[in-house]
Amino acid sequence: MSLFTTIAPITVTCNKRLAPYLELEVREMGFDIEETFITGLRLRGTLNDCIRLNLNLRCASQVLFSLDRFEARHPDDIYENLVDLVWEDLLPEPGYFSVTSNVQHETINNSMYANLRVKDAIVDRLRNKRGIRPETGAELRGAVIHLFWKQDYAEVFLDTSGDSLARHGYRKIPGRAPMLEALAASTILASRWDRVSPFINPMCGSGTLAIEAALIATNSRPGLFRLNYAFMHLVGYDENVYLEERGRLEEQIVEVPGLKIMATDYSDQAISNARKNARAAGVEDLIEFGLCDFADTAVPDTEQGVMIINPEYGERLGDIRELETTYARIGDFMKQKCRGYYGYVFTGNMELAKKIGLKASRRIEFYNSTIDCRLLEYELYAGRKADKPGNPEEDIPAGDADSTL
Numbered sequence: 001m002s003l004f005t006t007i008a009p010i011t012v013t014c015n016k017r018l019a020p021y022l023e024l025e026v027r028e029m030g031f032d033i034e035e036t037f038i039t040g041l042r043l044r045g046t047l048n049d050c051i052r053l054n055l056n057l058r059c060a061s062q063v064l065f066s067l068d069r070f071e072a073r074h075p076d077d078i079y080e081n082l083v084d085l086v087w088e089d090l091l092p093e094p095g096y097f098s099v100t101s102n103v104q105h106e107t108i109n110n111s112m113y114a115n116l117r118v119k120d121a122i123v124d125r126l127r128n129k130r131g132i133r134p135e136t137g138a139e140l141r142g143a144v145i146h147l148f149w150k151q152d153y154a155e156v157f158l159d160t161s162g163d164s165l166a167r168h169g170y171r172k173i174p175g176r177a178p179m180l181e182a183l184a185a186s187t188i189l190a191s192r193w194d195r196v197s198p199f200i201n202p203m204c205g206s207g208t209l210a211i212e213a214a215l216i217a218t219n220s221r222p223g224l225f226r227l228n229y230a231f232m233h234l235v236g237y238d239e240n241v242y243l244e245e246r247g248r249l250e251e252q253i254v255e256v257p258g259l260k261i262m263a264t265d266y267s268d269q270a271i272s273n274a275r276k277n278a279r280a281a282g283v284e285d286l287i288e289f290g291l292c293d294f295a296d297t298a299v300p301d302t303e304q305g306v307m308i309i310n311p312e313y314g315e316r317l318g319d320i321r322e323l324e325t326t327y328a329r330i331g332d333f334m335k336q337k338c339r340g341y342y343g344y345v346f347t348g349n350m351e352l353a354k355k356i357g358l359k360a361s362r363r364i365e366f367y368n369s370t371i372d373c374r375l376l377e378y379e380l381y382a383g384r385k386a387d388k389p390g391n392p393e394e395d396i397p398a399g400d401a402d403s404t405l
Contacts, residue, residue: 003090003158004047009066013040014040014059015166016367021186022059029056034306048241050160051231052163054099055223055245058163058216064146064157072154074107075117077146083122083158088129092235096135096142097122100159104150118147118156132202135302143233162230168212169225170281173273175206179310181222183368184212187375190364191306192342196256198305200341202294202333206264207274207287209308212303214283217256221249225281257371264290264297295329303382307334313371314352322332324355331356340399363395 014022016039024037025027026043030051037044045053053063067090070081091097099115099122108114119136122145127133144159154319166182188209195217201210214220223246231237265271271291290297294309295301298367309330334343335358347353348371353360362377374395 001098002047003065003240004236004241007044007046009034009042010045010050011040011042011052011064011066012053012057013061013064015039015061015180017365018182018186021189022057024189025057025059026053029053030115038196047158047160047234047236051229051242051373052245053229054161054165054229055249056221058168058212058222059182059189060161061182062146062159062161062164064159067156067158069153069155071152072149073152075114078117078149078154079121079150081154081319082118083125085121085125086155087125090235091122091134091143092124092233093130094132094134095126096137096233098137098140098142098144099147100144101147101149103147108149111339114147114149118145122405140230141228142230143228153346158230158234159228160231160234162228165222168281170211171206171208171277172280173276175270175273178206178311178367179208181212182206183366184208185368187308187344187346188213188216190375191308191344191377194304196253196259198260198262198300198302198341199300200305200307200338201261201263202265202297202307202309204265204274204289205270205310205312207263207289209279209310210261210263210274210287211278211281211283214259214261214278214286215281217246217259217261218283218286219252219254221252223249228260241370259286260288260300261286262288262290262297262299264292264294266291266293268369282382285329294339295333297333297337299341303340305338305341306344307338307341308346310346313348317344320352323349323352327352327355328357331358334358334378334380338380341380343378343380345376345378347376350374365395 019036023041031043033041048063050063050065072078099118101111101114103111108274137353142161144162146157146159148155166180168181199213204210273291275289278287314323358378360376361379364375366373
């Protein structure tokens, strides 16, 4: 029986603090979620379901299809359990595969050794069954086997994604300190943007936030920009199923009449890069780019909208002193030009955030790589001053239901 039509546990992983937004996506796709944890969620489905998940999810990293769970106290236990799996029914001949792992076990001080035991088991099995040795390597261009081993619990998966889904595939020029696409999408999903009102992104850098906003508004999915997934390199893969799913991506794109997305930056190079990235994503015509200081961004005078800005966090003392002024100017910009909007500041420096001089209505937790960050939300009421200084309210954990609004 083909695993493409066999139901088994599926684990969808994501970066820390993105799980609430991943869960929102998966539920909107109609899947029942059995468990959500800090770096992902679990559900049940087939490898064909994995195809659909891979093509549609914005916030995910990997889609893992479970093959076996077992007790393992030593690396040899990994080998002994995996050498008995029917890899000849999973990996094509002659085939190419890679091994990845997440290992937390006292017998392992280098995860590469655990990977080696996995590879040895698969190679020995296939050589015994087929008489030839399959090709293996670190490049994730074929089938991918993933080992999770924590304490005495081990689980082996088919990683149906390969390269991380968190990189959406359109960004050709990353620019300086770019925001990961999955993180950018999650911050937008965490905001109160209704996907039709203006979306304003000063300090746009390489344009990731504005591009993700355009993709979300038009329901354009990451699967449109990627042509190779690990599920394509498994026995039983039916290209027609993939092509049907990809065809649905084209069909579900929507037009949003009057959509206004603005991206500005003081750097001519940044605007040039952002335009090229937007062109690669097919949304250049949906974004109005402007070369200017963030404070000179022409914010449309509407009853509602969203402004989101991702300023630098500062690493050296000189930077901090200069950025204190920048953060104060961000506060002035929101007070003077963004009334009626929800303002959002994404930052990894809460001391600098105090210089904004406004009280945040929400502080939503994120990580940018290893940096502990917050998406600060400001309700910029129209018709009255919103400039009363005050300390931001308590942090909203990433798992809080309110943070998904």
